[in-house]
Amino acid sequence: MMPNVSQSAFIQAAMNPDLETPHGIVGPDGLPAPKRFSVYRNNIIVSLKEAMNDGFPAVASLVGEAFFTAMSDIYIRQNPPKSPILALYGASFPEFIAEFEPAASLPYLKDVAGLEYALRHAYHCADATPVDPQAFANANIFSATLSFAPSVSALRSDYPVTQIRTAALGGPQPTGGAEDILITRPDLDPIATAFPSGTATIIDALHAKLPFGEAIEAGPEGLDLPAFIGTLISGGAITKLEYDNV
Amino acid sequence: MTRSINSLPKGVGVGYKPQHFSDILNDPAPVTWLEIHAENYMGAGGRPLAQLRALSDKFPISVHGVGLSIGSEGRLDPDHLARLKHLNTWLEPASFSEHLAWSTHDMGFYNDLLPLPYTETTLKTVGDHIDEVQDNLGRQMLLENPSSYLAFAESSMDEIAFLREVTKRTGCGLLLDVNNVFVSATNLQMDARAYIDAFPLDKVGEIHLGGHDEDEDDHGAPLLIDSHGREVADPVWALFAHTIKKGGVKPTLIEWDTDVPDWSVLVDEAKRAVAHLSPVPA
Numbered sequence: 155m156m157p158n159v160s161q162s163a164f165i166q167a168a169m170n171p172d173l174e175t176p177h178g179i180v181g182p183d184g185l186p187a188p189k190r191f192s193v194y195r196n197n198i199i200v201s202l203k204e205a206m207n208d209g210f211p212a213v214a215s216l217v218g219e220a221f222f223t224a225m226s227d228i229y230i231r232q233n234p235p236k237s238p239i240l241a242l243y244g245a246s247f248p249e250f251i252a253e254f255e256p257a258a259s260l261p262y263l264k265d266v267a268g269l270e271y272a273l274r275h276a277y278h279c280a281d282a283t284p285v286d287p288q289a290f291a292n293a294n295i296f297s298a299t300l301s302f303a304p305s306v307s308a309l310r311s312d313y314p315v316t317q318i319r320t321a322a323l324g325g326p327q328p329t330g331g332a333e334d335i336l337i338t339r340p341d342l343d344p345i346a347t348a349f350p351s352g353t354a355t356i357i358d359a360l361h362a363k364l365p366f367g368e369a370i371e372a373g374p375e376g377l378d379l380p381a382f383i384g385t386l387i388s389g390g391a392i393t394k395l396e397y398d399n400v
Numbered sequence: 401m402t403r404s405i406n407s408l409p410k411g412v413g414v415g416y417k418p419q420h421f422s423d424i425l426n427d428p429a430p431v432t433w434l435e436i437h438a439e440n441y442m443g444a445g446g447r448p449l450a451q452l453r454a455l456s457d458k459f460p461i462s463v464h465g466v467g468l469s470i471g472s473e474g475r476l477d478p479d480h481l482a483r484l485k486h487l488n489t490w491l492e493p494a495s496f497s498e499h500l501a502w503s504t505h506d507m508g509f510y511n512d513l514l515p516l517p518y519t520e521t522t523l524k525t526v527g528d529h530i531d532e533v534q535d536n537l538g539r540q541m542l543l544e545n546p547s548s549y550l551a552f553a554e555s556s557m558d559e560i561a562f563l564r565e566v567t568k569r570t571g572c573g574l575l576l577d578v579n580n581v582f583v584s585a586t587n588l589q590m591d592a593r594a595y596i597d598a599f600p601l602d603k604v605g606e607i608h609l610g611g612h613d614e615d616e617d618d619h620g621a622p623l624l625i626d627s628h629g630r631e632v633a634d635p636v637w638a639l640f641a642h643t644i645k646k647g648g649v650k651p652t653l654i655e656w657d658t659d660v661p662d663w664s665v666l667v668d669e670a671k672r673a674v675a676h677l678s679p680v681p682a
Contacts, residue, residue, distance in 0.1 A: 158517075161505050161514075165506075168510070168514075178554055179550050180550065180552070181550060181621075182588045190623065191549075191550060193623070194512060194549070197512040201512060277443075278446050278448065279443070280446075281445040304444065
């Protein structure tokens with residue numbers, strides 16, 4: 155009776171280089187073939203590392219190639235993809251980074267990963283038709299409740315994370331401090347716009363269907379309101395304005 | 401129950417890469433159809449689907465799945481099957497194909513085409529999975545022969561006997577990857593031409609051509625890796641010519657998935673394939 159190699163045994167050995175090649179995997183001579191088996195070990199990890207590199211280029215740039223490869227290796231083995239849609243792989247990478255001690259000297263790294271993932275997620279979100287910008291000229295606009303396009307989200311960071319990301323990808327050095335970030339997708343390319351800390355609270359309040367005016371009051375003092383509303387409009391962020399509550 | 405094998409033109413296609421979007425629309429040269437990896441178009445919207453829609457207005461599209469895990473011991477992922485059905489309904493592609501391989505185990509997706517032994521047990525599982533796919537999509541699918549790096553001591557039949565029986569039981573067609581034949585034949589010390597000669601070419605709805613890398617096994621014997629990162633090798637072109645001579649002209653794809661080159665390089669490969677499909681009369 156020839157030994158049967160279960161897929162469970164195959165994948166455990168493929169994902170753990172310390173385990174031996176499963177008994178029953180052979181070359182054309184019928185002899186054990188560890189180097190042949192290692193093709194699969196290599197293919198799996200290399201292809202998933204490529205997916206991580208493609209998905210988190212700023213994180214990779216900030217920590218350097220060797221560090222990123224080592225960190226990705228650990229992440230992939232602990233968190234293999236749960237679905238074949240690799241475009242959305244790495245959602246838990248920011249939390250992983252937060253707990254990853256060797257990266258503790260870069261406290262903003264988690265937020266850079268979160269920003270990169272949010273932009274990538276927005277890139278693949280469903281299309282939506284924004285309201286006509288003229289609709290914002292309504293005298294009662296501040297009593298309206300808003301609906302967002304699926305690609306809209308807000309993030310909070312203790313660091314100037316949009317600038318850190320830009321610098322990591324070859325832009326100027328970051329200045330400033332904490333910020334909230336509004337993700338919008340005008341047409342097909344997502345953008346991240348920085349606002350003062352507390353601005354994300356407005357997005358949360360709008361999601362909770364508070365009227366526009368009340369939601370804005372929940373935001374930070376010193377918010378450049380025209381710039382904020384301008385980003386919502388130019389980003390095609392609002393798909394519906396409703397006045398049921400007037 | 402199922403629709404006809406596929407409606408790809410009997411010309412040359414290429415694997416679509418987003419960096420070539422404008423080039424393809426501006427100057428497709430000899431390329432008459434495109435192939436996409438299904439899993440890259442399973443987002444909810446955005447640029448990938450917008451570009452795919454624009455391309456599908458001009459070219460027949462072949463949807464090639466790389467993540468369904470038809471060779472899994474366990475059941476197919478119903479969520480993934482539903483996503484495939486959605487894509488199939490939305491795009492109405494000219495062809496759908498998948499691999500004789502597995503990639504998912506216990507909720508993990510391992511992003512490679514992993515091998516399976518050829519036994520009565522795996523034959524039954526693969527056949528049941530293909531029945532499920534074809535019932536779900538309401539169309540015939542093509543099953544692709546794998547690149548092999550190793551063998552299983554437990555296998556009780558050869559690959560061609562396995563594929564023949566799968567087509568007989570399920571009515572599916574086959575996708576013949578000629579580079580995979582060359583890679584497997586080299587790695588497992590078999591005769592590539594004999595493989596082609598024994599292959600049920602009447603079931604083939606599409607041919608794949610791609611590049612491979614060269615390595616060595618544990619004992620210094622050549623070990624070829626199906627990398628899709630360079631030009632098609634000369635002996636693979638020769639094997640392709642032999643295949644066409646024996647089985648006739650089929651829709652033929654140039655695959656180039658890593659270190660993706662400029663569009664002009666792919667066009668040169670496509671032209672070389674076209675020359676094989678329409679040989680100059682002697």
